[in-house]
Amino acid sequence: MSTTWHADPEALELYSAGHLDDVRASSLEAHLLACPHCRGAVAARVPRSQLDTMWNTIEDALDAPQPGIIELALLQLGVHEHVARLLAATSSLRLSWFLAEAFALGSAAFAAQHTAGTGAGGATLFLFLVLAALAPVAGVAAAFGPGVDPAYEIGIASPMRGDRLLFVRATAVLGASILIAGIAALALPDLDWTVTLWLLPALGLTLTTLAVATWLQPIAAACTVGLTWLVVAAASSVATTDPLAAFHVVGQLVSTLAIVTSVLVLAQRRSAYEGRIPS
């Protein structure tokens, strides 16, 4: 690797100062790649303080936490860095959460697939639809509040309106949840309109949870809304002997009504989030 020929000191001096002509500089640069001796000679001409400052910056960059898969994906999509960081800190926007949700919904869809046409077919389809509608509610509940939000204190102190980040996070949770449920729904026995029946209830339940959370803590709000939903869905299917009773016309209308009402409530009471529920 080392050669016996070395560049003359005058050329090294001129090169370091940026005054060596192109031809000799090219020749010297090719030589520098192969010669540790001459590299050492030019090294002395770069200010030590500059090198030290740059090294400190490098060490800082190495010590900085590496963004995870979710955060990198968000950055790739053009999401701002600070929003991506706060979203990635959301409990229900972690890979483990997505996997758990995919597993639960996948299992339900799988069960529905295998019991299709039998007596239990309606019950398993009911299970899938109820779970798919509940998934984003659980995600929203797991995203906020002390105890579940690892960025709780940071959120309180962040210079962003409390409700704004809440909505950003809720939208992200809802979007991811709908995507996963939508994929899982493809495994249902009949690919007809029944695979989309959970969509409006999911939206309605999530928005109702956010609206109720202007009065209650998010987890309490999610539990209240979720339990009510379970009781109503189960009761209606028992009362009408149709397992999917809660997903028919009346159910879809009620869901739409819940969406509209919740949006109005949120528009009115969004300031209730300020300071209480962290962004």
Add this chain to the structure above:
Amino acid sequence: MTVRADGDDTLLAAVATGDREALAELYHRHAPWLVLRLSRRCADPGIVEEVVQDTFVAVWRGAARYRASGEVPAWIWGIGIRRLISRLRQRPAPIPRMHAHDTMVSAEDEVLISVEHGDLGAALGRLSPELRAVVQATVLDGLTTKEAATLLGIPRGTVKTRAARARRELREALA
């Protein structure tokens, strides 16, 4: 920074296992010439510093992917010049690099150059600065046409025509 006597390959293997001191030693050996060489291609010292920092962070993260042997400086240069190009791509109008030919070259120097570098050196020296910059970027720095275009701040087609013209002139000069 402690000074280690290990070869670059050994150091890089240590960096791949997470040895911060080995990276410090590599930085100590290779950052200075990288600063100087990049400074010849970019007149903004701030950008050069950023690029050198990025390069060594990339060395830290990519050390495990290094396969060749004995060519660590060339590998580092490859990372550095490509970082510089992607950095320059972010700004629409790259700062024109300082041309060394702004300083007058005396007839005596010309003779010395041709003595030192032979016919090729003299032939390169007779090229216009624009053609020489293209030769340097494409042949000596080993850049693609697209990368050379970004570095020099000229359209891709111009790089191609200048490279062709430079080849023709060199061929005539060496014939």
